Amino acid sequence: MSDSIDAAQAARALLEVAEAGGTGAAATVIGPPESTRLGRRMVHTVEGDSGRTLGSLGGATLDSVVVALLRDLMTDPRARDGVRRIGAKEDASGEVELYVEVRRPVRELILVGAGHIAQPMAHLGALLGYRVTVLDDRPDFATRERFPDADRLIRADFSDPFAEIELHERSHLLLVTRGHKYDYECLIRALRADPAPAYVGMIGSRRRVRATYVQLIDEGFEREVLERIHAPVGLDIGAETPEEIAVAVAAELVLLDRGGSGFSLRSVERVAERFFDSTGSGEPRDRETPP
Amino acid sequence: MTHEDDRTLAYALIAAREAGRACVLATIVATKGSTPRKVGARMLVDPDQGLVGTVGGGCGEAEVIESAHRVLECGVPERVRVDLTEDFTSWSPAVCGGVMDVFVELVGQVDRPSRRPS
Numbered sequence: 001m002s003d004s005i006d007a008a009q010a011a012r013a014l015l016e017v018a019e020a021g022g023t024g025a026a027a028t029v030i031g032p033p034e035s036t037r038l039g040r041r042m043v044h045t046v047e048g049d050s051g052r053t054l055g056s057l058g059g060a061t062l063d064s065v066v067v068a069l070l071r072d073l074m075t076d077p078r079a080r081d082g083v084r085r086i087g088a089k090e091d092a093s094g095e096v097e098l099y100v101e102v103r104r105p106v107r108e109l110i111l112v113g114a115g116h117i118a119q120p121m122a123h124l125g126a127l128l129g130y131r132v133t134v135l136d137d138r139p140d141f142a143t144r145e146r147f148p149d150a151d152r153l154i155r156a157d158f159s160d161p162f163a164e165i166e167l168h169e170r171s172h173l174l175l176v177t178r179g180h181k182y183d184y185e186c187l188i189r190a191l192r193a194d195p196a197p198a199y200v201g202m203i204g205s206r207r208r209v210r211a212t213y214v215q216l217i218d219e220g221f222e223r224e225v226l227e228r229i230h231a232p233v234g235l236d237i238g239a240e241t242p243e244e245i246a247v248a249v250a251a252e253l254v255l256l257d258r259g260g261s262g263f264s265l266r267s268v269e270r271v272a273e274r275f276f277d278s279t280g281s282g283e284p285r286d287r288e289t290p291p
Numbered sequence: 292m293t294h295e296d297d298r299t300l301a302y303a304l305i306a307a308r309e310a311g312r313a314c315v316l317a318t319i320v321a322t323k324g325s326t327p328r329k330v331g332a333r334m335l336v337d338p339d340q341g342l343v344g345t346v347g348g349g350c351g352e353a354e355v356i357e358s359a360h361r362v363l364e365c366g367v368p369e370r371v372r373v374d375l376t377e378d379f380t381s382w383s384p385a386v387c388g389g390v391m392d393v394f395v396e397l398v399g400q401v402d403r404p405s406r407r408p409s
Contacts, residue, residue, distance in 0.1 A: 007316045007398045008308040011301035018294070030320055030370055030394045039368040039396045081331045083321050083392075099320040099394060101331060106294050129293030149295075 004040040005055035013043045013054055014103040019131070021105045021168070022047030025070040029057055030083070031097030044070045062086065062096065073102050106131045107170045107198070109253075112161055112186050113177035114141035114153075117203060120246035121174060122147045128250060130172065135161055138178075158182040162189060172199035174233070174249060180208060184215065191216075191225050199256065201230040201249060235262055296333075296344060303335050303343040304398060312339055313399035315359040319346055324389030326375060327351075335398075338363065346393055351375055358395045368396040 005013075010026045017024040024045040029037040042055040044067050051071070056063050065086055073079040081101040088095045109130035111118040118134055125132045126149035133152040136142040142153045154164050158177060167173075173190050175183040183202055190200045204212065209231040216226060234248030235255065255262055307314045314337040319330050327347035334352070335343040336359040346352055351373040358371045371393045 006308070007396065008301075008304035011297070011304050015298060015301045018297075028318075028394070028396075030368070033370065099318065103297070126295050127293065129295060129297075131294065 010043050017045040018103040018106045023074045025074050025102045027066045027098045027100050030099045109172045112175045116242040117176045120243045122149050124246050124250040161186045167193040167197050169195050171197040173197050175202040201233040307337050315362050316398050317355045317393050317395045319391050320394045321392040326389040326391045355393050362395050362397050366397050370394050
């Protein structure tokens with residue numbers, strides 16, 4: 001019977017697997033309070049076809065039940081971290097309460113162009129948990145001073161911008177180069193990438209974007225491919241400054257990830273309307289009987 | 292937790308462990324109602340380096356830090372229920388409206404004997 005692993009070992013294992021594009025999960029015994037296993041922890045990781053288990057909760061039967069549970073959680077994209085109970089029948093020493101957590105492959109945000117919008121976007125991307133990469137053909141722009149939050153700074157030629165990086169289903173691209181000509185070249189590369197990136201956003205006014213679509217249709221791109229492009233980019237929040245535009249794009253990324261409505265919550269909840277009579281009498285409702 | 296939070300915390304944990312320092316990890320394992328942070332939020336209480344991360348700040352976090360001192364002392368993990376359901380109309384900072392369970396555990400070794408079998 002192997003030993004439990006501690007939180008530091010577990011954190012390192014989960015971080016490493018997520019950064020390598022794999023999935024990992026941990027289970028920690030958090031109850032019942034009198035359990036002799038309190039604080040014991042195990043980790044299961046899957047990278048490609050290979051699964052690996054680290055640590056033990058202190059019982060072969062319990063371990064195998066928990067590994068099965070962790071594997072189920074890892075394959076269910078809607079599974080949430082939290083408390084799970086293992087019944088007494090699976091474990092001779094009685095019921096066990098576990099805290100389970102899953103780490104999925106790290107999402108990447110790739111900023112093509114290191115200009116005014118890329119700077120606040122790198123901050124927001126890191127804040128939202130993306131691993132941020134900044135590409136530019138100008139070495140003076142893609143610098144550590146300008147992008148303290150970026151994971152990678154790459155000098156790239158826009159005629160072959162993704163030569164040094166691997167694009168995959170977790171890649172989120174934002175095309176914000178210094179010229180629309182370069183944005184367009186990079187856009188074509190992004191649309192031809194296989195597997196297709198999760199998000200391809202391109203900066204540009206409505207007019208500019210329209211011209212791009214016309215060009216793409218002339219190049220023979222199908223409607224399904226065009227529909228993958230996020231341009232004009234971001235949510236409609238009236239953004240004007242580079243920082244505001246970055247917020248609009250960040251909001252769009254969260255929306256796609258979480259599946260919200262994009263509306264203001266006050267107009268979804270309509271609190272004022274619920275508290276006042278809909279007949280327009282102006283009299284507040286009785287607060288003891290919630291609408 | 293964002294990936295960056297995760298990474299910051301993992302590095303802080305690894306650093307403490309490599310320096311042979313015992314510290315305490317607090318994890319929100321369950322919440323009910325509105326709480327400032329959700330399940331999975333973590334805070335490391337490192338007696339040498341202070342706090343890394345947050346489980347929501349304010350009075351709730353203070354309760355967790357108190358528990359961390361006990362855990363550091365005797366090595367036995369605790370589960371703390373933090374109640375933030377004071378009356379909404381009060382000016383108390385604990386008016387988020389929810390309850391959260393925080394698991395507080397030792398990372399590394401304490402010199403004192405503990406009742407927890409290894």
